[in-house]
Amino acid sequence: MTRFVSLSSGSNGNCYYIGNDDVSFLIDVGIGGRTIRKRLAQLGIDVSTVDFVLVSHDHVDHIRYLGSFTEHYHKPLFATKELHRALDSHFCTRGRLYGCVKEIEAGVTTECLGVKFTPFRVPHDAHDTVGYYIDFFGTTFTFITDVGAVTDEVVDYCSKAAHLIVESNYDRDMLLNGPYPPELQRRIMNGHGHLSNGQTAELLRKVAGKDVQSVFLCHLSENNNTPELALQSASAALQEAGATHILLKALPRRTCSELFEFEL
Numbered sequence: 001m002t003r004f005v006s007l008s009s010g011s012n013g014n015c016y017y018i019g020n021d022d023v024s025f026l027i028d029v030g031i032g033g034r035t036i037r038k039r040l041a042q043l044g045i046d047v048s049t050v051d052f053v054l055v056s057h058d059h060v061d062h063i064r065y066l067g068s069f070t071e072h073y074h075k076p077l078f079a080t081k082e083l084h085r086a087l088d089s090h091f092c093t094r095g096r097l098y099g100c101v102k103e104i105e106a107g108v109t110t111e112c113l114g115v116k117f118t119p120f121r122v123p124h125d126a127h128d129t130v131g132y133y134i135d136f137f138g139t140t141f142t143f144i145t146d147v148g149a150v151t152d153e154v155v156d157y158c159s160k161a162a163h164l165i166v167e168s169n170y171d172r173d174m175l176l177n178g179p180y181p182p183e184l185q186r187r188i189m190n191g192h193g194h195l196s197n198g199q200t201a202e203l204l205r206k207v208a209g210k211d212v213q214s215v216f217l218c219h220l221s222e223n224n225n226t227p228e229l230a231l232q233s234a235s236a237a238l239q240e241a242g243a244t245h246i247l248l249k250a251l252p253r254r255t256c257s258e259l260f261e262f263e264l
Contacts, residue, residue: 002139002262009218010253028062039256055079057129058086067096086127122147125192133157148192158207168217169194170224201237208243217250
């Protein structure tokens with residue numbers, strides 16, 4: 001049985017858990033260690049059993065507590081060489097990752113404790129931002145957050161996985177008619193910012209098929225989106241693709257999601 005839970009998803013902080021009774025890991029550590037420990041404990045999971053951490057990029061909402069978590073728990077930390085170089089000088093992680101650094105390469109599969117994961121580059125305005133394709137003992141995930149455009153590589157890796165954790169950051173009308181200044185609007189929409197509900201829907205039309213079992217919409221904007229709008233857009237795309245069997249959920253921003261369990 002494979003378990004997945006979002007501990008937090010959004011610009012306030014990002015952290016995700018995948019595991020079973022024997023092996024588990026986190027993707028990003030953008031919330032505090034105490035919060036992680038408390039939220040996992042409520043699900044019957046001891047944070048000390050987490051085996052390693054994958055990092056997507058170096059924006060603060062993804063690594064704010066990565067340094068303190070690594071110092072406290074001394075878990076292997078996987079990231080690309082360029083991203084590790086950025087972490088070496090980042091105020092959240094500088095001087096705090098000693099002995100835990102593990103380098104991985106985009107497009108190359110790494111195995112740790114039987115878990116296979118392949119980072120792949122995605123367009124975003126950070127240092128070497130990656131998504132992950134994960135084979136967790138036969139249960140497959142593709143994780144993409146903070147991605148400015150749907151590339152061929154994004155489509156390819158999403159087409160391979162049973163479970164997708166994919167950004168649906170903003171509603172275009174809300175963004176254009178909201179409080180953000182024009183330069184910030186452009187940064188979000190310029191192809192190296194975030195995915196809109198419409199872009200995510202178009203991705204789902206391309207990849208939804210009989211092998212996809214679930215879609216989790218992540219990193220929803222608090223100011224430029226609502227769960228209802230994101231779900232409406234994604235649901236319509238899945239219906240158009242004839243993929244009504246797929247579980248569709250919007251992950252909460254400031255709280256823990258429900259625990260999802262998957263069998264092969």
